[in-house]
Amino acid sequence: MSRPVPWIPGVLYGAVLLGGVYYAVIGPGPGAGTAVFVALLGVLIALDGRDWGLDRRRWRGRRVPAGAVFVLRALLLCAVTAVDASGLSRVLFVLVPFLGFFAYGSAVAVGLGVGCVVTLAGAFTLSVPHWHVRAEYISDLLMFALGVVLALAMAAVAVREQQARARLEGTLAQVADLSAARERNRLAREIHDSLGHHLTAIGIQLEKAEAFASLDPQASAQAVSHARWSANRALDEVRASVRTLGPESESEPAGLSRALADLVHHLDGGSRRITLEMSGVERRPLLVLYRAAQEGLTNACRHSGATEIAVHLTYDKRGARLRVVDNGSGFDAAEEGFGLTGLRERVRLAEGTVAIDSAPGGTVLTVGVPW
CATH class of the missing domain: 3.30.565.10 (Histidine kinase-like ATPase, C-terminal domain)
Known part of the structure:
Protein backbone atom coordinates (compact mmCIF):
# COMPACT_ATOMS: atom_id res chain seq x y z
CA MET A 1 0.00 0.00 0.00
CA SER A 2 1.31 3.48 -0.88
CA ARG A 3 2.11 6.10 1.72
CA PRO A 4 0.96 9.74 1.47
CA VAL A 5 3.36 12.63 1.03
CA PRO A 6 4.05 13.47 4.70
CA TRP A 7 4.62 17.21 4.44
CA ILE A 8 1.40 18.21 2.65
CA PRO A 9 -1.01 17.84 5.64
CA GLY A 10 1.44 19.69 7.88
CA VAL A 11 1.74 22.57 5.43
CA LEU A 12 -2.05 22.92 5.19
CA TYR A 13 -2.50 22.73 8.97
CA GLY A 14 0.16 25.38 9.49
CA ALA A 15 -1.28 27.70 6.83
CA VAL A 16 -4.81 27.42 8.22
CA LEU A 17 -3.56 27.93 11.78
CA LEU A 18 -1.61 31.09 10.89
CA GLY A 19 -4.45 32.43 8.74
CA GLY A 20 -7.09 31.81 11.42
CA VAL A 21 -5.02 33.39 14.21
CA TYR A 22 -4.14 36.38 12.01
CA TYR A 23 -7.83 36.90 11.16
CA ALA A 24 -8.72 36.78 14.85
CA VAL A 25 -6.01 39.33 15.71
CA ILE A 26 -6.95 41.88 13.07
CA GLY A 27 -10.71 41.24 13.38
CA PRO A 28 -12.79 40.53 16.44
CA GLY A 29 -9.76 39.66 18.54
CA PRO A 30 -8.65 36.36 20.09
CA GLY A 31 -11.21 34.70 22.27
CA ALA A 32 -12.57 31.35 23.37
CA GLY A 33 -13.40 30.40 19.78
CA THR A 34 -9.82 31.03 18.72
CA ALA A 35 -8.55 28.87 21.57
CA VAL A 36 -10.87 26.02 20.58
CA PHE A 37 -9.80 26.45 16.94
CA VAL A 38 -6.13 26.19 17.87
CA ALA A 39 -6.80 23.23 20.19
CA LEU A 40 -8.70 21.28 17.55
CA LEU A 41 -5.95 21.87 15.00
CA GLY A 42 -3.45 20.65 17.59
CA VAL A 43 -5.45 17.44 18.01
CA LEU A 44 -5.50 16.97 14.22
CA ILE A 45 -1.76 17.47 14.00
CA ALA A 46 -1.25 14.97 16.84
CA LEU A 47 -3.47 12.40 15.16
CA ASP A 48 -1.87 12.90 11.77
CA GLY A 49 0.10 9.74 11.13
CA ARG A 50 1.66 8.34 8.00
CA ASP A 51 -1.75 7.69 6.47
CA TRP A 52 -5.41 7.94 7.29
CA GLY A 53 -6.68 4.52 6.49
CA LEU A 54 -3.95 2.03 7.31
CA ASP A 55 -2.70 3.02 10.73
CA ARG A 56 -4.07 0.92 13.58
CA ARG A 57 -3.79 2.95 16.76
CA ARG A 58 -4.27 1.42 20.21
CA TRP A 59 -6.59 2.82 22.82
CA ARG A 60 -6.68 1.14 26.25
CA GLY A 61 -4.97 -1.92 24.83
CA ARG A 62 -7.37 -2.35 21.92
CA ARG A 63 -6.82 -1.79 18.25
CA VAL A 64 -8.79 1.09 16.78
CA PRO A 65 -10.14 0.23 13.29
CA ALA A 66 -8.72 2.26 10.42
CA GLY A 67 -12.16 3.44 9.35
CA ALA A 68 -12.81 4.83 12.84
CA VAL A 69 -9.59 6.85 12.69
CA PHE A 70 -10.60 8.22 9.30
CA VAL A 71 -14.09 9.20 10.51
CA LEU A 72 -12.66 10.79 13.65
CA ARG A 73 -10.40 13.04 11.64
CA ALA A 74 -13.22 13.98 9.27
CA LEU A 75 -15.34 14.99 12.28
CA LEU A 76 -12.47 17.03 13.67
CA LEU A 77 -12.22 18.83 10.33
CA CYS A 78 -15.91 19.65 10.56
CA ALA A 79 -15.42 20.95 14.11
CA VAL A 80 -12.46 23.11 13.07
CA THR A 81 -14.50 24.56 10.21
CA ALA A 82 -17.41 25.28 12.55
CA VAL A 83 -15.31 27.34 14.99
CA ASP A 84 -13.16 29.05 12.36
CA ALA A 85 -14.53 32.52 11.84
CA SER A 86 -12.23 33.18 8.89
CA GLY A 87 -13.58 30.28 6.83
CA LEU A 88 -10.06 29.36 5.74
CA SER A 89 -10.25 25.88 7.28
CA ARG A 90 -12.53 24.71 4.46
CA VAL A 91 -9.37 24.09 2.47
CA LEU A 92 -8.47 21.26 4.87
CA PHE A 93 -11.23 19.12 3.37
CA VAL A 94 -9.04 18.52 0.31
CA LEU A 95 -7.09 16.21 2.63
CA VAL A 96 -10.04 13.83 2.76
CA PRO A 97 -9.78 12.65 -0.88
CA PHE A 98 -6.00 13.19 -0.91
CA LEU A 99 -5.24 10.87 2.02
CA GLY A 100 -8.13 8.58 1.08
CA PHE A 101 -6.39 7.96 -2.26
CA PHE A 102 -3.43 6.36 -0.46
CA ALA A 103 -5.56 4.44 2.00
CA TYR A 104 -8.43 3.16 -0.15
CA GLY A 105 -7.53 3.72 -3.79
CA SER A 106 -8.53 6.06 -6.60
CA ALA A 107 -12.21 5.14 -6.87
CA VAL A 108 -12.96 5.81 -3.19
CA ALA A 109 -10.85 8.99 -3.29
CA VAL A 110 -12.81 10.39 -6.23
CA GLY A 111 -16.05 9.60 -4.43
CA LEU A 112 -14.78 11.38 -1.31
CA GLY A 113 -13.76 14.39 -3.39
CA VAL A 114 -17.17 14.65 -5.02
CA GLY A 115 -18.79 14.25 -1.61
CA CYS A 116 -16.72 17.10 -0.18
CA VAL A 117 -17.69 19.44 -3.04
CA VAL A 118 -21.36 18.51 -2.70
CA THR A 119 -21.18 18.96 1.08
CA LEU A 120 -19.72 22.45 0.70
CA ALA A 121 -22.43 23.39 -1.80
CA GLY A 122 -25.06 22.06 0.60
CA ALA A 123 -23.56 24.06 3.47
CA PHE A 124 -23.76 27.20 1.35
CA THR A 125 -27.37 26.42 0.47
CA LEU A 126 -28.37 26.02 4.12
CA SER A 127 -26.44 28.99 5.50
CA VAL A 128 -26.29 31.58 2.69
CA PRO A 129 -29.49 32.55 0.88
CA HIS A 130 -29.11 32.96 -2.87
CA TRP A 131 -25.42 32.05 -2.70
CA HIS A 132 -25.54 30.70 -6.24
CA VAL A 133 -25.87 34.26 -7.59
CA ARG A 134 -23.06 35.68 -5.47
CA ALA A 135 -19.67 35.66 -7.16
CA GLU A 136 -17.58 35.18 -4.01
CA TYR A 137 -19.33 31.94 -3.04
CA ILE A 138 -19.31 30.59 -6.55
CA SER A 139 -15.60 31.40 -6.71
CA ASP A 140 -14.99 29.66 -3.35
CA LEU A 141 -16.81 26.54 -4.55
CA LEU A 142 -14.93 26.46 -7.85
CA MET A 143 -11.57 27.00 -6.15
CA PHE A 144 -12.34 24.23 -3.66
CA ALA A 145 -13.33 21.87 -6.48
CA LEU A 146 -10.11 22.77 -8.29
CA GLY A 147 -8.17 22.09 -5.08
CA VAL A 148 -9.78 18.65 -4.82
CA VAL A 149 -8.84 17.86 -8.43
CA LEU A 150 -5.26 19.00 -7.86
CA ALA A 151 -5.07 17.00 -4.64
CA LEU A 152 -6.24 13.84 -6.43
CA ALA A 153 -3.78 14.46 -9.28
CA MET A 154 -0.92 14.95 -6.81
CA ALA A 155 -1.89 11.78 -4.98
CA ALA A 156 -2.00 9.82 -8.25
CA VAL A 157 1.46 11.10 -9.21
CA ALA A 158 2.84 10.24 -5.78
CA VAL A 159 1.37 6.73 -5.91
CA ARG A 160 2.80 6.08 -9.38
CA GLU A 161 6.19 7.41 -8.27
CA GLN A 162 6.18 5.13 -5.21
CA GLN A 163 5.13 2.14 -7.31
CA ALA A 164 7.87 2.90 -9.85
CA ARG A 165 10.41 3.20 -7.04
CA ALA A 166 9.27 -0.11 -5.57
CA ARG A 167 9.61 -1.78 -8.98
CA LEU A 168 13.06 -0.26 -9.42
CA GLU A 169 14.17 -1.47 -6.00
CA GLY A 170 12.86 -4.94 -6.83
CA THR A 171 14.69 -4.90 -10.15
CA LEU A 172 17.92 -3.75 -8.50
CA ALA A 173 17.59 -6.53 -5.94
CA GLN A 174 17.10 -9.08 -8.73
CA VAL A 175 20.11 -7.69 -10.60
Whole structure:
Protein backbone atom coordinates (compact mmCIF):
# COMPACT_ATOMS: atom_id res chain seq x y z
CA MET A 1 0.00 0.00 0.00
CA SER A 2 1.31 3.48 -0.88
CA ARG A 3 2.11 6.10 1.72
CA PRO A 4 0.96 9.74 1.47
CA VAL A 5 3.36 12.63 1.03
CA PRO A 6 4.05 13.47 4.70
CA TRP A 7 4.62 17.21 4.44
CA ILE A 8 1.40 18.21 2.65
CA PRO A 9 -1.01 17.84 5.64
CA GLY A 10 1.44 19.69 7.88
CA VAL A 11 1.74 22.57 5.43
CA LEU A 12 -2.05 22.92 5.19
CA TYR A 13 -2.50 22.73 8.97
CA GLY A 14 0.16 25.38 9.49
CA ALA A 15 -1.28 27.70 6.83
CA VAL A 16 -4.81 27.42 8.22
CA LEU A 17 -3.56 27.93 11.78
CA LEU A 18 -1.61 31.09 10.89
CA GLY A 19 -4.45 32.43 8.74
CA GLY A 20 -7.09 31.81 11.42
CA VAL A 21 -5.02 33.39 14.21
CA TYR A 22 -4.14 36.38 12.01
CA TYR A 23 -7.83 36.90 11.16
CA ALA A 24 -8.72 36.78 14.85
CA VAL A 25 -6.01 39.33 15.71
CA ILE A 26 -6.95 41.88 13.07
CA GLY A 27 -10.71 41.24 13.38
CA PRO A 28 -12.79 40.53 16.44
CA GLY A 29 -9.76 39.66 18.54
CA PRO A 30 -8.65 36.36 20.09
CA GLY A 31 -11.21 34.70 22.27
CA ALA A 32 -12.57 31.35 23.37
CA GLY A 33 -13.40 30.40 19.78
CA THR A 34 -9.82 31.03 18.72
CA ALA A 35 -8.55 28.87 21.57
CA VAL A 36 -10.87 26.02 20.58
CA PHE A 37 -9.80 26.45 16.94
CA VAL A 38 -6.13 26.19 17.87
CA ALA A 39 -6.80 23.23 20.19
CA LEU A 40 -8.70 21.28 17.55
CA LEU A 41 -5.95 21.87 15.00
CA GLY A 42 -3.45 20.65 17.59
CA VAL A 43 -5.45 17.44 18.01
CA LEU A 44 -5.50 16.97 14.22
CA ILE A 45 -1.76 17.47 14.00
CA ALA A 46 -1.25 14.97 16.84
CA LEU A 47 -3.47 12.40 15.16
CA ASP A 48 -1.87 12.90 11.77
CA GLY A 49 0.10 9.74 11.13
CA ARG A 50 1.66 8.34 8.00
CA ASP A 51 -1.75 7.69 6.47
CA TRP A 52 -5.41 7.94 7.29
CA GLY A 53 -6.68 4.52 6.49
CA LEU A 54 -3.95 2.03 7.31
CA ASP A 55 -2.70 3.02 10.73
CA ARG A 56 -4.07 0.92 13.58
CA ARG A 57 -3.79 2.95 16.76
CA ARG A 58 -4.27 1.42 20.21
CA TRP A 59 -6.59 2.82 22.82
CA ARG A 60 -6.68 1.14 26.25
CA GLY A 61 -4.97 -1.92 24.83
CA ARG A 62 -7.37 -2.35 21.92
CA ARG A 63 -6.82 -1.79 18.25
CA VAL A 64 -8.79 1.09 16.78
CA PRO A 65 -10.14 0.23 13.29
CA ALA A 66 -8.72 2.26 10.42
CA GLY A 67 -12.16 3.44 9.35
CA ALA A 68 -12.81 4.83 12.84
CA VAL A 69 -9.59 6.85 12.69
CA PHE A 70 -10.60 8.22 9.30
CA VAL A 71 -14.09 9.20 10.51
CA LEU A 72 -12.66 10.79 13.65
CA ARG A 73 -10.40 13.04 11.64
CA ALA A 74 -13.22 13.98 9.27
CA LEU A 75 -15.34 14.99 12.28
CA LEU A 76 -12.47 17.03 13.67
CA LEU A 77 -12.22 18.83 10.33
CA CYS A 78 -15.91 19.65 10.56
CA ALA A 79 -15.42 20.95 14.11
CA VAL A 80 -12.46 23.11 13.07
CA THR A 81 -14.50 24.56 10.21
CA ALA A 82 -17.41 25.28 12.55
CA VAL A 83 -15.31 27.34 14.99
CA ASP A 84 -13.16 29.05 12.36
CA ALA A 85 -14.53 32.52 11.84
CA SER A 86 -12.23 33.18 8.89
CA GLY A 87 -13.58 30.28 6.83
CA LEU A 88 -10.06 29.36 5.74
CA SER A 89 -10.25 25.88 7.28
CA ARG A 90 -12.53 24.71 4.46
CA VAL A 91 -9.37 24.09 2.47
CA LEU A 92 -8.47 21.26 4.87
CA PHE A 93 -11.23 19.12 3.37
CA VAL A 94 -9.04 18.52 0.31
CA LEU A 95 -7.09 16.21 2.63
CA VAL A 96 -10.04 13.83 2.76
CA PRO A 97 -9.78 12.65 -0.88
CA PHE A 98 -6.00 13.19 -0.91
CA LEU A 99 -5.24 10.87 2.02
CA GLY A 100 -8.13 8.58 1.08
CA PHE A 101 -6.39 7.96 -2.26
CA PHE A 102 -3.43 6.36 -0.46
CA ALA A 103 -5.56 4.44 2.00
CA TYR A 104 -8.43 3.16 -0.15
CA GLY A 105 -7.53 3.72 -3.79
CA SER A 106 -8.53 6.06 -6.60
CA ALA A 107 -12.21 5.14 -6.87
CA VAL A 108 -12.96 5.81 -3.19
CA ALA A 109 -10.85 8.99 -3.29
CA VAL A 110 -12.81 10.39 -6.23
CA GLY A 111 -16.05 9.60 -4.43
CA LEU A 112 -14.78 11.38 -1.31
CA GLY A 113 -13.76 14.39 -3.39
CA VAL A 114 -17.17 14.65 -5.02
CA GLY A 115 -18.79 14.25 -1.61
CA CYS A 116 -16.72 17.10 -0.18
CA VAL A 117 -17.69 19.44 -3.04
CA VAL A 118 -21.36 18.51 -2.70
CA THR A 119 -21.18 18.96 1.08
CA LEU A 120 -19.72 22.45 0.70
CA ALA A 121 -22.43 23.39 -1.80
CA GLY A 122 -25.06 22.06 0.60
CA ALA A 123 -23.56 24.06 3.47
CA PHE A 124 -23.76 27.20 1.35
CA THR A 125 -27.37 26.42 0.47
CA LEU A 126 -28.37 26.02 4.12
CA SER A 127 -26.44 28.99 5.50
CA VAL A 128 -26.29 31.58 2.69
CA PRO A 129 -29.49 32.55 0.88
CA HIS A 130 -29.11 32.96 -2.87
CA TRP A 131 -25.42 32.05 -2.70
CA HIS A 132 -25.54 30.70 -6.24
CA VAL A 133 -25.87 34.26 -7.59
CA ARG A 134 -23.06 35.68 -5.47
CA ALA A 135 -19.67 35.66 -7.16
CA GLU A 136 -17.58 35.18 -4.01
CA TYR A 137 -19.33 31.94 -3.04
CA ILE A 138 -19.31 30.59 -6.55
CA SER A 139 -15.60 31.40 -6.71
CA ASP A 140 -14.99 29.66 -3.35
CA LEU A 141 -16.81 26.54 -4.55
CA LEU A 142 -14.93 26.46 -7.85
CA MET A 143 -11.57 27.00 -6.15
CA PHE A 144 -12.34 24.23 -3.66
CA ALA A 145 -13.33 21.87 -6.48
CA LEU A 146 -10.11 22.77 -8.29
CA GLY A 147 -8.17 22.09 -5.08
CA VAL A 148 -9.78 18.65 -4.82
CA VAL A 149 -8.84 17.86 -8.43
CA LEU A 150 -5.26 19.00 -7.86
CA ALA A 151 -5.07 17.00 -4.64
CA LEU A 152 -6.24 13.84 -6.43
CA ALA A 153 -3.78 14.46 -9.28
CA MET A 154 -0.92 14.95 -6.81
CA ALA A 155 -1.89 11.78 -4.98
CA ALA A 156 -2.00 9.82 -8.25
CA VAL A 157 1.46 11.10 -9.21
CA ALA A 158 2.84 10.24 -5.78
CA VAL A 159 1.37 6.73 -5.91
CA ARG A 160 2.80 6.08 -9.38
CA GLU A 161 6.19 7.41 -8.27
CA GLN A 162 6.18 5.13 -5.21
CA GLN A 163 5.13 2.14 -7.31
CA ALA A 164 7.87 2.90 -9.85
CA ARG A 165 10.41 3.20 -7.04
CA ALA A 166 9.27 -0.11 -5.57
CA ARG A 167 9.61 -1.78 -8.98
CA LEU A 168 13.06 -0.26 -9.42
CA GLU A 169 14.17 -1.47 -6.00
CA GLY A 170 12.86 -4.94 -6.83
CA THR A 171 14.69 -4.90 -10.15
CA LEU A 172 17.92 -3.75 -8.50
CA ALA A 173 17.59 -6.53 -5.94
CA GLN A 174 17.10 -9.08 -8.73
CA VAL A 175 20.11 -7.69 -10.60
CA ALA A 176 22.21 -7.95 -7.44
CA ASP A 177 21.09 -11.55 -6.91
CA LEU A 178 21.79 -12.44 -10.54
CA SER A 179 25.20 -10.76 -10.40
CA ALA A 180 26.08 -12.67 -7.24
CA ALA A 181 24.88 -15.94 -8.77
CA ARG A 182 26.84 -15.26 -11.96
CA GLU A 183 29.99 -14.52 -9.97
CA ARG A 184 29.53 -17.72 -7.93
CA ASN A 185 29.10 -19.72 -11.13
CA ARG A 186 32.17 -18.09 -12.64
CA LEU A 187 34.30 -18.89 -9.60
CA ALA A 188 32.94 -22.44 -9.55
CA ARG A 189 33.94 -22.86 -13.22
CA GLU A 190 37.38 -21.43 -12.50
CA ILE A 191 37.92 -23.80 -9.58
CA HIS A 192 36.75 -26.80 -11.59
CA ASP A 193 38.55 -25.93 -14.82
CA SER A 194 41.80 -24.76 -13.25
CA LEU A 195 42.32 -26.53 -9.95
CA GLY A 196 40.40 -29.61 -11.05
CA HIS A 197 42.57 -30.03 -14.12
CA HIS A 198 45.86 -29.45 -12.31
CA LEU A 199 44.95 -31.83 -9.49
CA THR A 200 44.12 -34.46 -12.09
CA ALA A 201 47.43 -33.83 -13.83
CA ILE A 202 49.31 -34.07 -10.53
CA GLY A 203 47.61 -37.37 -9.72
CA ILE A 204 48.43 -38.78 -13.18
CA GLN A 205 52.07 -37.75 -12.99
CA LEU A 206 52.49 -39.09 -9.46
CA GLU A 207 51.00 -42.43 -10.54
CA LYS A 208 53.47 -42.45 -13.40
CA ALA A 209 56.34 -41.63 -11.05
CA GLU A 210 55.33 -44.43 -8.71
CA ALA A 211 55.00 -46.95 -11.55
CA PHE A 212 58.40 -46.08 -13.07
CA ALA A 213 60.29 -45.55 -9.80
CA SER A 214 62.20 -48.83 -10.10
CA LEU A 215 61.94 -49.43 -13.85
CA ASP A 216 62.95 -46.01 -15.19
CA PRO A 217 64.20 -43.57 -12.54
CA GLN A 218 64.66 -40.83 -15.14
CA ALA A 219 61.05 -41.07 -16.33
CA SER A 220 59.92 -41.17 -12.69
CA ALA A 221 61.87 -38.01 -11.90
CA GLN A 222 60.44 -36.31 -14.99
CA ALA A 223 56.91 -37.21 -13.87
CA VAL A 224 57.58 -35.70 -10.44
CA SER A 225 58.88 -32.57 -12.18
CA HIS A 226 55.70 -32.33 -14.25
CA ALA A 227 53.58 -32.78 -11.13
CA ARG A 228 55.51 -29.97 -9.46
CA TRP A 229 54.91 -27.77 -12.51
CA SER A 230 51.17 -28.46 -12.34
CA ALA A 231 51.12 -27.60 -8.64
CA ASN A 232 52.94 -24.32 -9.25
CA ARG A 233 50.65 -23.53 -12.18
CA ALA A 234 47.57 -24.19 -10.03
CA LEU A 235 48.93 -21.88 -7.33
CA ASP A 236 49.60 -19.13 -9.88
CA GLU A 237 46.07 -19.39 -11.28
CA VAL A 238 44.55 -19.28 -7.80
CA ARG A 239 46.54 -16.14 -7.04
CA ALA A 240 45.45 -14.58 -10.33
CA SER A 241 41.78 -15.35 -9.65
CA VAL A 242 41.94 -13.91 -6.13
CA ARG A 243 43.82 -10.85 -7.37
CA THR A 244 41.50 -9.94 -10.22
CA LEU A 245 38.06 -11.32 -9.31
CA GLY A 246 37.02 -9.69 -12.55
CA PRO A 247 36.01 -10.69 -16.06
CA GLU A 248 37.55 -13.81 -17.43
CA SER A 249 39.45 -11.85 -20.09
CA GLU A 250 41.61 -10.31 -17.34
CA SER A 251 43.20 -13.67 -16.57
CA GLU A 252 43.68 -14.98 -20.10
CA PRO A 253 46.97 -16.73 -20.80
CA ALA A 254 49.70 -14.66 -22.43
CA GLY A 255 49.49 -16.81 -25.54
CA LEU A 256 47.08 -19.63 -26.28
CA SER A 257 49.46 -21.56 -28.55
CA ARG A 258 52.29 -21.43 -26.03
CA ALA A 259 49.98 -22.28 -23.13
CA LEU A 260 48.56 -25.31 -24.97
CA ALA A 261 52.05 -26.53 -25.89
CA ASP A 262 53.10 -26.25 -22.25
CA LEU A 263 49.95 -28.05 -21.13
CA VAL A 264 50.39 -30.95 -23.54
CA HIS A 265 54.09 -31.27 -22.71
CA HIS A 266 53.41 -31.77 -19.01
CA LEU A 267 50.60 -34.30 -19.58
CA ASP A 268 52.22 -36.39 -22.30
CA GLY A 269 53.98 -39.61 -21.50
CA GLY A 270 53.39 -42.88 -19.75
CA SER A 271 50.70 -45.11 -21.21
CA ARG A 272 49.20 -42.34 -23.34
CA ARG A 273 50.47 -40.16 -26.16
CA ILE A 274 49.27 -36.60 -26.62
CA THR A 275 49.96 -34.60 -29.77
CA LEU A 276 49.33 -30.95 -30.60
CA GLU A 277 48.79 -29.47 -34.07
CA MET A 278 48.32 -25.75 -34.69
CA SER A 279 47.68 -23.83 -37.88
CA GLY A 280 47.00 -20.19 -38.69
CA VAL A 281 48.07 -16.98 -36.99
CA GLU A 282 46.99 -16.28 -33.43
CA ARG A 283 45.36 -12.87 -33.05
CA ARG A 284 44.77 -12.78 -29.32
CA PRO A 285 44.76 -15.23 -26.40
CA LEU A 286 41.47 -17.00 -25.78
CA LEU A 287 40.98 -18.30 -22.27
CA VAL A 288 37.81 -20.13 -23.24
CA LEU A 289 39.72 -22.39 -25.66
CA TYR A 290 42.45 -23.00 -23.11
CA ARG A 291 39.79 -24.10 -20.59
CA ALA A 292 38.17 -26.27 -23.26
CA ALA A 293 41.50 -27.99 -23.88
CA GLN A 294 41.94 -28.53 -20.15
CA GLU A 295 38.45 -30.04 -19.86
CA GLY A 296 38.92 -32.30 -22.87
CA LEU A 297 42.36 -33.53 -21.78
CA THR A 298 41.22 -34.03 -18.19
CA ASN A 299 38.24 -36.15 -19.23
CA ALA A 300 40.32 -38.14 -21.70
CA CYS A 301 43.07 -38.84 -19.15
CA ARG A 302 40.87 -39.46 -16.13
CA HIS A 303 37.79 -41.24 -17.47
CA SER A 304 38.16 -42.57 -21.01
CA GLY A 305 41.26 -44.74 -20.69
CA ALA A 306 42.50 -43.27 -23.99
CA THR A 307 46.01 -44.07 -25.21
CA GLU A 308 46.02 -41.57 -28.08
CA ILE A 309 44.89 -37.97 -27.67
CA ALA A 310 45.22 -35.30 -30.36
CA VAL A 311 44.67 -31.56 -29.88
CA HIS A 312 44.09 -29.48 -33.01
CA LEU A 313 44.03 -25.67 -32.88
CA THR A 314 43.09 -23.72 -36.01
CA TYR A 315 43.01 -19.97 -36.56
CA ASP A 316 41.25 -18.38 -39.53
CA LYS A 317 39.70 -15.02 -40.41
CA ARG A 318 36.44 -15.83 -38.61
CA GLY A 319 37.87 -17.03 -35.31
CA ALA A 320 39.57 -19.98 -33.64
CA ARG A 321 38.58 -23.64 -33.40
CA LEU A 322 39.81 -26.30 -31.01
CA ARG A 323 39.36 -30.07 -31.41
CA VAL A 324 40.31 -32.64 -28.77
CA VAL A 325 40.15 -36.20 -30.15
CA ASP A 326 40.79 -39.37 -28.14
CA ASN A 327 40.42 -43.13 -28.69
CA GLY A 328 38.87 -43.83 -25.31
CA SER A 329 35.69 -45.55 -24.25
CA GLY A 330 33.42 -42.54 -24.75
CA PHE A 331 30.45 -41.60 -22.60
CA ASP A 332 26.70 -41.17 -22.73
CA ALA A 333 25.38 -37.63 -23.20
CA ALA A 334 23.20 -38.15 -20.11
CA GLU A 335 26.41 -38.55 -18.06
CA GLU A 336 27.64 -35.06 -18.91
CA GLY A 337 29.02 -33.57 -15.71
CA PHE A 338 29.62 -30.15 -14.23
CA GLY A 339 32.79 -29.58 -16.23
CA LEU A 340 31.15 -29.85 -19.65
CA THR A 341 28.09 -27.94 -18.44
CA GLY A 342 30.33 -25.13 -17.24
CA LEU A 343 32.25 -25.24 -20.53
CA ARG A 344 29.03 -24.82 -22.50
CA GLU A 345 28.12 -21.78 -20.39
CA ARG A 346 31.60 -20.30 -20.81
CA VAL A 347 31.47 -20.75 -24.59
CA ARG A 348 27.95 -19.34 -24.74
CA LEU A 349 29.14 -16.16 -23.03
CA ALA A 350 31.87 -15.92 -25.66
CA GLU A 351 29.22 -16.36 -28.41
CA GLY A 352 30.90 -19.57 -29.54
CA THR A 353 29.76 -23.11 -30.25
CA VAL A 354 30.34 -26.51 -28.63
CA ALA A 355 29.94 -29.91 -30.27
CA ILE A 356 30.59 -33.27 -28.59
CA ASP A 357 30.58 -36.54 -30.51
CA SER A 358 31.19 -39.49 -28.20
CA ALA A 359 30.84 -43.23 -28.72
CA PRO A 360 32.70 -46.41 -27.72
CA GLY A 361 36.05 -46.02 -29.44
CA GLY A 362 36.54 -42.30 -29.01
CA THR A 363 35.32 -38.78 -28.28
CA VAL A 364 35.64 -35.58 -30.30
CA LEU A 365 35.22 -32.24 -28.54
CA THR A 366 34.97 -29.26 -30.89
CA VAL A 367 34.82 -25.66 -29.70
CA GLY A 368 34.67 -22.64 -31.96
CA VAL A 369 34.97 -19.01 -30.85
CA PRO A 370 34.63 -15.97 -33.16
CA TRP A 371 37.08 -13.12 -33.03
